[in-house]
Amino acid sequence: MSSADIYREIILDYYRNPRNYGKLDDADVVVRDSNPLCGDEIEMHIKFEDGKVKDIKFNGKGCAISQASASMLTEIVMNKSVDEVKRIGKEDILTNLGLTNLGPARIKEDADKLY
Amino acid sequence: MLSVIDVDRVREDFPILKRRLKNGKSLVYFDNAATTQKPKQVIDAIYDYYINYNSNIHRGVHQLAVEATEAYESSRRKAARFINAGEDEVIFTRNTTEAINLVAYAWARKSIQKDDGIIITELEHHSNIVPWQMVAKEKGARLHYIRVNLEHSDDGSLVLDDIHTLLRENDVRLVAVSHMSNVLGTIIPVKDIINVCKNYDKSIKVLVDGAQSTPHMPINVKDVQCDFFAFSAHKMLGPTGVGVLYAERELLDVMDPFLTGGDMIREVHKYDTRWNDLPWRFEAGTPNIADVIGFGAAIDYLDSIGMSNVRAYEHELTKYMLSRLREVKDIRVYGSMDADERGAVFSFTLADIHPHDLASILDEDGIAIRSGHHCAQPLMERLGVAATSRASLYIYNTKEEIDRFIESLNRARLIFRLG
Numbered sequence: 001m002s003s004a005d006i007y008r009e010i011i012l013d014y015y016r017n018p019r020n021y022g023k024l025d026d027a028d029v030v031v032r033d034s035n036p037l038c039g040d041e042i043e044m045h046i047k048f049e050d051g052k053v054k055d056i057k058f059n060g061k062g063c064a065i066s067q068a069s070a071s072m073l074t075e076i077v078m079n080k081s082v083d084e085v086k087r088i089g090k091e092d093i094l095t096n097l098g099l100t101n102l103g104p105a106r107i108k109e110d111a112d113k114l115y
Numbered sequence: 116m117l118s119v120i121d122v123d124r125v126r127e128d129f130p131i132l133k134r135r136l137k138n139g140k141s142l143v144y145f146d147n148a149a150t151t152q153k154p155k156q157v158i159d160a161i162y163d164y165y166i167n168y169n170s171n172i173h174r175g176v177h178q179l180a181v182e183a184t185e186a187y188e189s190s191r192r193k194a195a196r197f198i199n200a201g202e203d204e205v206i207f208t209r210n211t212t213e214a215i216n217l218v219a220y221a222w223a224r225k226s227i228q229k230d231d232g233i234i235i236t237e238l239e240h241h242s243n244i245v246p247w248q249m250v251a252k253e254k255g256a257r258l259h260y261i262r263v264n265l266e267h268s269d270d271g272s273l274v275l276d277d278i279h280t281l282l283r284e285n286d287v288r289l290v291a292v293s294h295m296s297n298v299l300g301t302i303i304p305v306k307d308i309i310n311v312c313k314n315y316d317k318s319i320k321v322l323v324d325g326a327q328s329t330p331h332m333p334i335n336v337k338d339v340q341c342d343f344f345a346f347s348a349h350k351m352l353g354p355t356g357v358g359v360l361y362a363e364r365e366l367l368d369v370m371d372p373f374l375t376g377g378d379m380i381r382e383v384h385k386y387d388t389r390w391n392d393l394p395w396r397f398e399a400g401t402p403n404i405a406d407v408i409g410f411g412a413a414i415d416y417l418d419s420i421g422m423s424n425v426r427a428y429e430h431e432l433t434k435y436m437l438s439r440l441r442e443v444k445d446i447r448v449y450g451s452m453d454a455d456e457r458g459a460v461f462s463f464t465l466a467d468i469h470p471h472d473l474a475s476i477l478d479e480d481g482i483a484i485r486s487g488h489h490c491a492q493p494l495m496e497r498l499g500v501a502a503t504s505r506a507s508l509y510i511y512n513t514k515e516e517i518d519r520f521i522e523s524l525n526r527a528r529l530i531f532r533l534g
Contacts, residue, residue, distance in 0.1 A: 002479060003475065003476045003479050003527075003530050004530060006475075007472070007476075007531060008528050012532060014532060016467065017131055029247045037487070037488070038471045039471075039487055039488055039501045039502045040471075042499075044336075050306075059503045062469065062471075063469035063471035063475075064468075064469055064472050064531075065301070065472070067469075
């Protein structure tokens with residue numbers, strides 16, 4: 001994919017105006033991961049209620065794809081049951097991002113780390 | 116046009132510069148601070164060794180062993196001459212990191228005691244930080260940092276006054292300092308630093324990390340009067356897997372061996388061993404013979420150009436690069452904007468484009484730069500950024516390539532919808 005295809009308006013919008021950015025004071029789960037190769041850092045805060053994701057926020061630092069995909073993921077899992085969340089795979093995220101055929105350097109760093 | 120080096124002729128010697136990348140673009144290689152490309156003379160020397168005289172070295176009486184030993188030791192003579200050291204003061208290691216670790220294990224662990232001071236700087240590569248953290252923790256010694264100036268015109272230089280304070284307030288045994296920053300390009304006045312330290316207390320040892328300076332400027336360890344000097348072959352046209360530690364003869368004489376086993380011994384008995392002479396005492400096991408021989412060819416190549424010419428050419432490239440970078444909107448360049456004070460390593464950020472995204476866009480245009488923390492996280496912390504983009508140049512780079520690079524930066528601005 002060329003850069004013009006990767007960095008479409010929607011990705012830049014989620015990068016510059018990330019949805020669900022921040023922290024939850026009453027989170028049930030906080031997961032943090034980083035990628036030493038590119039310095040990406042992502043922290044997810046999740047609050048569950050009745051087996052569903054009641055609220056979710058993320059924060060961190062990273063490239064446009066990593067930040068946009070993290071933000072989109074929070075929207076995808078919101079109000080979903082834990083079982084539904086577990087079934088979400090890398091391909092679902094890439095589809096949401098409108099990305100196919102990203103090089104291995106980008107996929108590894110930007111998508112796999114979310115799981 | 117640039118005159119000190121015939122760059123077209125130089126480029127002819129580097130086969131990789133002719134390759135086309137997957138989208139048909141020609142290569143602009145601006146990642147020389149990570150590793151440099153290799154001229155065919157170096158590749159041929161390695162090939163020649165394996166084809167014609169592959170053999171283990173030292174103590175062999177057959178012709179191949181004699182030839183291989185002579186080629187290996189001739190690289191040592193070349194490396195010694197290149198930095199104005201004695202032949203028995205040049206130890207081959209795997210890389211700069213191993214050279215620094217050799218000092219940490221064989222000298223520092225014996226010579227540094229509880230509460231002693233070790234001084235390093237905020238702009239060091241991790242390879243000149245972590246070994247000293249380890250020594251400090253193990254010995255109960257104290258690690259101190261000389262700060263980096265990040266204000267205006269003195270961007271990227273060291274706060275040299277810190278040295279006086281640190282020397283006064285601590286029982287300093289070792290100062291370990293980079294000769295050129297791999298992030299900011301700053302050339303550190305190591306001779307002045309060493310003078311200050313030695314005037315304060317002659318017994319203070321100074322290690323200079325020359326990984327980024329040795330490829331780009333004339334080096335004279337006797338003039339600088341450092342006790343240890345470390346650098347890597349692969350950043351100066353040589354192969355990977357070869358580093359050099361220079362240490363003063365008197366120091367090597369009293370140092371314990373680092374790795375032990377074959378080749379570093381004079382006599383081995385069942386329960387004790389006599390060490391070999393210098394410098395072989397510090398080269399245990401079969402060394403990286405082929406690549407050391409290749410390194411010799413790299414030194415010959417640089418010698419044929421002349422290190423003053425290398426520096427002069429890169430100075431011209433640096434001046435041009437800085438003037439072109441100034442034209443780019445929303446760019447922030449870290450480090451000095453004065454070509455006299457720096458080498459051709461340029462760290463920068465462009466608006467809110469993450470360095471990783473920027474490197475991807477440039478890669479699409481055939482331009483290889485690096486993005487990330489450049490193994491200098493304490494410096495990144497000081498700069499207040501998680502990552503930067505870094506372009507680093509060498510003798511085969513041209514002004515035309517700088518133009519292509521600037522054009523690509525402007526394309527990245529458009530892709531990120533920056534007006």
